[in-house]
Amino acid sequence: xxxxxxxxxxxxxxxxxxxxxxxxxxxxxxxxxxxxxxxxxxxxxxxxxxxxxxxxxxxxxxxxxxxxxxxxxxxxxxxxxxxxxxxxxxxxxxxxxxxxxxxxxxxxxxxxxxxxxxxxxxxxxxxxxxxxxxxxxxxxxxxxxxxxxxxxxxxxxxxxxxxxxxxxxxxxxxxxxxxxxxxxxxxxxxxxxxxxxxxxxxxxxxxxxxxxxxxxxxxxxxxxxxxxxxxxxxxxxxxxxxxxxxxxxxxxxxxxxxxxxxxxxxxxxxxxxxxxxxxxxxxxxxxxxxxxxxxxxxxxxxxxxxxxxxxxxxxxxxxxxxxxxxxxxxxxxxxxxxxxxxxxxxxxxxxxxxxxxxxxxxxxxxxxxxxxxxxxxxxxxxxxxxxxxxxxxxxx
Amino acid sequence: xxxxxxxxxxxxxxxxxxxxxxxxxxxxxxxxxxxxxxxxxxxxxxxxxxxxxxxxxxxxxxxxxxxxxxxxxxxxxxxxxxxxxxxxxxxxxxxxxxxxxxxxxxxxxxxxxxxxxxxxxxxxxxxxxxxxxxxxxxxxxxxxxxxxxxxxxxxxxxxxxxxxxxxxxxxxxxxxxxxxxxxx
Numbered sequence: 001x002x003x004x005x006x007x008x009x010x011x012x013x014x015x016x017x018x019x020x021x022x023x024x025x026x027x028x029x030x031x032x033x034x035x036x037x038x039x040x041x042x043x044x045x046x047x048x049x050x051x052x053x054x055x056x057x058x059x060x061x062x063x064x065x066x067x068x069x070x071x072x073x074x075x076x077x078x079x080x081x082x083x084x085x086x087x088x089x090x091x092x093x094x095x096x097x098x099x100x101x102x103x104x105x106x107x108x109x110x111x112x113x114x115x116x117x118x119x120x121x122x123x124x125x126x127x128x129x130x131x132x133x134x135x136x137x138x139x140x141x142x143x144x145x146x147x148x149x150x151x152x153x154x155x156x157x158x159x160x161x162x163x164x165x166x167x168x169x170x171x172x173x174x175x176x177x178x179x180x181x182x183x184x185x186x187x188x189x190x191x192x193x194x195x196x197x198x199x200x201x202x203x204x205x206x207x208x209x210x211x212x213x214x215x216x217x218x219x220x221x222x223x224x225x226x227x228x229x230x231x232x233x234x235x236x237x238x239x240x241x242x243x244x245x246x247x248x249x250x251x252x253x254x255x256x257x258x259x260x261x262x263x264x265x266x267x268x269x270x271x272x273x274x275x276x277x278x279x280x281x282x283x284x285x286x287x288x289x290x291x292x293x294x295x296x297x298x299x300x301x302x303x304x305x306x307x308x309x310x311x312x313x314x315x316x317x318x319x320x321x322x323x324x325x326x327x328x329x330x331x332x333x334x335x336x337x338x339x340x341x342x343x344x345x346x347x348x349x350x351x352x353x354x355x356x357x358x359x360x361x362x363x364x365x366x367x368x369x370x371x372x373x374x375x376x377x378x379x380x381x382x383x384x385x386x387x388x389x390x391x392x393x394x395x396x
Numbered sequence: 397x398x399x400x401x402x403x404x405x406x407x408x409x410x411x412x413x414x415x416x417x418x419x420x421x422x423x424x425x426x427x428x429x430x431x432x433x434x435x436x437x438x439x440x441x442x443x444x445x446x447x448x449x450x451x452x453x454x455x456x457x458x459x460x461x462x463x464x465x466x467x468x469x470x471x472x473x474x475x476x477x478x479x480x481x482x483x484x485x486x487x488x489x490x491x492x493x494x495x496x497x498x499x500x501x502x503x504x505x506x507x508x509x510x511x512x513x514x515x516x517x518x519x520x521x522x523x524x525x526x527x528x529x530x531x532x533x534x535x536x537x538x539x540x541x542x543x544x545x546x547x548x549x550x551x552x553x554x555x556x557x558x559x560x561x562x563x564x565x566x567x568x569x570x571x572x573x574x575x576x577x578x579x580x
Contacts, residue, residue: 117473117527118504226489226504229474322478348544355508355550356486369491375507 008085012036012059013093025078025089026057030270037270038091039101039130041108041215042167043079046272046289050172051079054165055104056130060097063088075100098134105134108165111146112216119163121217123230123319126271127165148193153183154207156222156298156367161193164218170194170210177291178204194218205244208297212265212273223298224262225369230254231319233261238306240296247293248276252312253303256357259364260301265292266312301364455520455533458511459569460554463501468555469530472506476522476531484515485522502528509551513538535571 007018012029013036019028027045029037038059043051051057057079061072066086075097078089091097109131116122148161166185171194174183186195210219233254242249254262265273276290300306314321335344351359355375363370415421441448450456461469472489490507492500499505522531538547557565 115502117471117475118502122473226472226491228489229478231478232474319478323483350548353545353548354486354510356488356510363488370488370507371490371493372496372507375488375490 008083008087010083010085010087010089012089013091019083021082023083024051025059025061025076025081025083025087026051028083029078029089029091033269035092038078039126039133040079040270041126041130041165042169044169044172044213044272045270046275047169047172047213048176050167050169052077054108054167056101056108058097058100058104060090060094061087062090062094102134102136105130106136106140109135109139110141111162112165113145113147113162115163119160119217120220120225120230121163121214124271125217126215146190151195152222153195153210153219156208156294157211158220158222158225159194160218160220161195163216164194165216166192166194167215169213169215170219173210173213174204174207177206177209183207183210205293205295206246206291208294209265209273209291211297212267215271221262221264221297222369223301223367224254227261227363227370228256230262231322232256234324235312235314235320237266237309237312239309240300240306242293242296244293244295246291247296248288248290249292249296250274250276250290251292251296251306253306253308255303258303259362260303260306261364263292263297263300265290269315298367450535454535455518455523456535456537457513457533458516458522458549458554459532459534459556460506460509460551461530461532462556462559464559465498466558466560467497467499467501468505469501469528470506470509471500471502471504471528471530472509473527475525475527479521479525480516481519481521482515482517484512484517486510486512506551509554511549511554513547513549514544534569 006021008021008023009016009018010025010028011017012025012032015032015036017028017032019031023031026038026040026043030045038057040051040057041054043054043057055077057077058075059078059081061076061081063069064072064087065084067084069086078091108127112127116125116128119125122128146162151159151161153159168185171184183194186193208221211221214220233256235252235254237250238253239250250266251263252266253260254264268274274290276288311326314324336342351357358375361375363374366374463469472487474487474489477483477485477487486508487506487510488508489504492503492505518533520533523533538549541547556569559566
């Protein structure tokens with residue numbers, strides 16, 4: 001009997017589950033899954049010591065344990081509170097929690113700019129989702145907001161400190177994933193900001209993973225910056241044999257046509273980097289987090305560099321799945337058969353007319369945001385002299 | 397069978413008498429109806445010379461808006477394109493560089509912006525989706541053309557005239573949908 005694994009029975013929103021001792025409420029809720037799971041902005045299961053900062057995962061503990069069934073007087077941060085046997089937790093069933101979470105979102109949005117139309121994170125931003133679920137339409141804040149100049153962290157990462165919500169995830173990446181830390185938090189309280197110490201460039205092999213862990217658009221990929229919106233690119237799972245022994249070589253490619261616009265690590269259902277079985281030559285073993293190295297992320301921007309496995313599964317509630325037709329069955333095209341294998345003559349080839357998605361311009365090969373000149377060599381159709389526009393004015 | 401309307405009339409199939417077989421009376425009756433229309437109000441108008449007023453909710457060709465300093469409002473956020481049920485809108489974004497601040501309002505702008513008017517169904521969802529007050533449907537409609545390529549509307553054609561450099565054309569383009577300065 002001594003070897004019997006002891007489990008704790010915990011009830012979250014009237015759903016009971018047995019979990020191992022030492023599990024946090026948040027992880028127990030994640031084992032149940034669905035709406036019961038509290039949102040988390042700073043907690044990241046793959047980063048040791050993360051959590052306890054953003055307060056979005058607050059839950060009400062209605063009964064502490066079997067031994068002491070009194071409710072906890074305050075709302076608890078579920079990512080930092082471990083379960084007790086017989087604990088009863090209320091998340092979405094508690095009005096106090098919903099109210100507190102709305103307040104937390106209001107606090108997070110005090111200094112966060114509403115520049116989602118510009119931000120590259122839009123569409124996969126956790127704060128955007130959270131604000132959509134819990135945010136108010138207006139703001140009650142009347143004072144000057146905290147603003148910073150945008151900053152380059154190394155050659156590939158752009159830091160928009162104004163958007164930062166100080167979750168500290170990126171500093172944990174710098175601490176735990178990269179081998180030497182040159183990135184951290186300066187100052188404290190209202191003045192706290194993440195920075196490389198005295199703008200020292202990060203040249204670590206795994207620094208790019210900061211982009212993936214950032215819940216907002218504070219750290220973004222400079223090679224992808226403004227190239228396209230995430231929901232217009234097509235995510236596919238791909239892998240390559242990476243020379244770096246610590247890199248798993250498994251990634252998600254974000255494609256437009258055959259062009260690789262962006263490479264990210266693969267994300268699980270909580271928006272965190274997935275865990276994998278290790279590579280055969282890897283000594284560490286199973287359950288390794290699939291961090292990818294900067295070579296995979298920033299330099300391998302060709303489909304020929306990768307072995308594509310197939311479409312990434314996207315939640316059907318996500319905007320990333322919009323206008324993509326997986327499993328589309330095209331009707332049998334008989335015209336080609338009738339014309340002895342010749343394609344029908346097009347009445348208009350869109351590439352002769354359109355300046356968008358020009359086959360001669362390869363945005364993925366530019367490792368900076370695109371500028372006006374990049375679109376100059378398009379050679380598209382331009383309406384002739386004197387042909388009127390809708391304003392009745394001849395075109396220049 | 398039950399009649400669908402109360403205007404059912406039984407056809408008179410009796411043999412015509414002499415006066416009726418001359419048809420004169422019937423022709424005169426018919427002409428009376430025809431000529432009476434001369435004195436009635438015409439339901440049509442002489443189209444190119446005269447035009448009918450547009451409904452205040454009419455959705456015509458798109459315009460891309462500028463702010464009062466003449467900077468383009470559009471930041472190429474792609475919400476119009478993702479809202480578009482006909483997938484008519486496409487764009488390419490670019491970063492604003494130093495020296496271009498008088499051209500674009502935000503740090504990102506649409507380097508290319510195209511609406512395929514052959515695909516567009518003029519539903520106005522792009523106008524609703526726009527967070528930057530940048531796209532509006534105007535009171536003009538796409539002119540007819542012989543070639544399909546004329547219907548790919550580029551940014552240069554969609555942009556409203558510059559309010560400072562060309563105030564007259566700007567005012568004309570605003571039409572009577574411009575924001576009224578003082579509502580009360």
